Amino acid sequence: KNQVEQSPQSLIILEGKNCTLQCNYTVSPFSNLRWYKQDTGRGPVSLTIMTFSENTKSNGRYTATLDADTKQSSLHITASQLSDSASYICVVRDPSGGSYIPTFGRGTSLIVHP
Amino acid sequence: KAGVTQTPRYLIKTRGQQVTLSCSPISGHRSVSWYQQTPGQGLQFLFEYFSETQRNKGNFPGRFSGRQFSNSRSEMNVSTLELGDSALYLCASSRGQGVGETQYFGPGTRLLVL
Numbered sequence: 225k226n227q228v229e230q231s232p233q234s235l236i237i238l239e240g241k242n243c244t245l246q247c248n249y250t251v252s253p254f255s256n257l258r259w260y261k262q263d264t265g266r267g268p269v270s271l272t273i274m275t276f277s278e279n280t281k282s283n284g285r286y287t288a289t290l291d292a293d294t295k296q297s298s299l300h301i302t303a304s305q306l307s308d309s310a311s312y313i314c315v316v317r318d319p320s321g322g323s324y325i326p327t328f329g330r331g332t333s334l335i336v337h338p
Numbered sequence: 339k340a341g342v343t344q345t346p347r348y349l350i351k352t353r354g355q356q357v358t359l360s361c362s363p364i365s366g367h368r369s370v371s372w373y374q375q376t377p378g379q380g381l382q383f384l385f386e387y388f389s390e391t392q393r394n395k396g397n398f399p400g401r402f403s404g405r406q407f408s409n410s411r412s413e414m415n416v417s418t419l420e421l422g423d424s425a426l427y428l429c430a431s432s433r434g435q436g437v438g439e440t441q442y443f444g445p446g447t448r449l450l451v452l
Contacts, residue, residue: 255437267342267428267443268381275438313381317437324437325394330380 227251228316230329238337241304245332247297247314255324259288259299260313262331268313271299301334309336340364342431342444350450356417359447363410363431369393370412371441372404375426384427387412388435416449424451 228249237243249257256275260268272281272288274297280289285302301308314329343362351357363370372384383396387406404414410431416423426448430441 265445267430267445269443270440273438273440315381319437325396326383328381328383 228314228327228329230312230314230332232332233330234333234335236335236337237304239304239306243301243304243334245299245301245312245334247299247329249295249297249314249316249327249329251316251318251327252295253319255317255319257288257290257297257317258315259286259297260315262311262313264310271312304336306336306338309334342429342442344427344429344444344447346447347445348448348450350452351419352452353419353421355419356415357419357449358413358415359427359429359449361412361414361429361431361444363412363429364442367431367433367442368410369432369435369439369441370406370410371430371432372412372414373428373430374398375428375446376424381428384414386435393435419451421451424449 231246258273259271261271262268271286272283274281274290276292287300290297311331311333313331315326317324317326345360369388371386373381375381385404386394390406401417406412426446428443428446430443432439432441
């Protein structure tokens with residue numbers, strides 16, 4: 225069964241600090257890996273998307289990296305802000321049978337304290 | 339441009355009842371996907387519609403069904419509700435159905451089954 229595992233489950237950091245969230249997956253092959261940010265009470269918002277041939281993708285203070293050999297991805301947040309407090313979800317698309325079903329990680333809950 | 343809208347936002351039902359949730363995609367978007375989000379399982383893919391046709395289906399029982407209308411609006415129906423169906427149901431729309439298309443999520447419908 226295809227799986228996407230995220231760590232840590234939750235993280236508390238001080239405003240201004242950097243942090244890195246991890247995503248390990250078993251989906252193989254995969255078409256793309258996407259990171260979402262989900263604020264409490266709202267739907268997820270796409271941060272970055274990478275294909276298997278890409279190593280890094282940035283979106284402002286968010287930088288995602290991908291190592292297709294080890295099947296690991298990370299999301300690095302630089303100079304955290306209070307508004308970064310949210311759940312961060314990793315999603316991998318499985319192209320098996322042409323269906324591209326998305327498999328989601330359970331997310332990392334990030335709390336940024338002032 | 340208006341975002342994805344979902345109605346109702348909150349719903350309370352009892353076991354055995356059925357429920358219909360509605361989703362209006364962003365204007366011009368022809369693909370609509372539905373997801374279930376629970377604290378225990380995280381986000382799970384239900385199904386995807388494009389041009390009124392179901393393109394992909396997740397691993398959910400037949401009690402979960404959906405449809406898409408000619409104006410791209412979509413509904414999902416859950417029959418014979420079970421306690422475990424309590425969840426946040428998210429709808430997402432995209433312009434096309436390409437695997438790299440960015441999906442835009444609505445705020446969700448929170449369903450509580452008693």
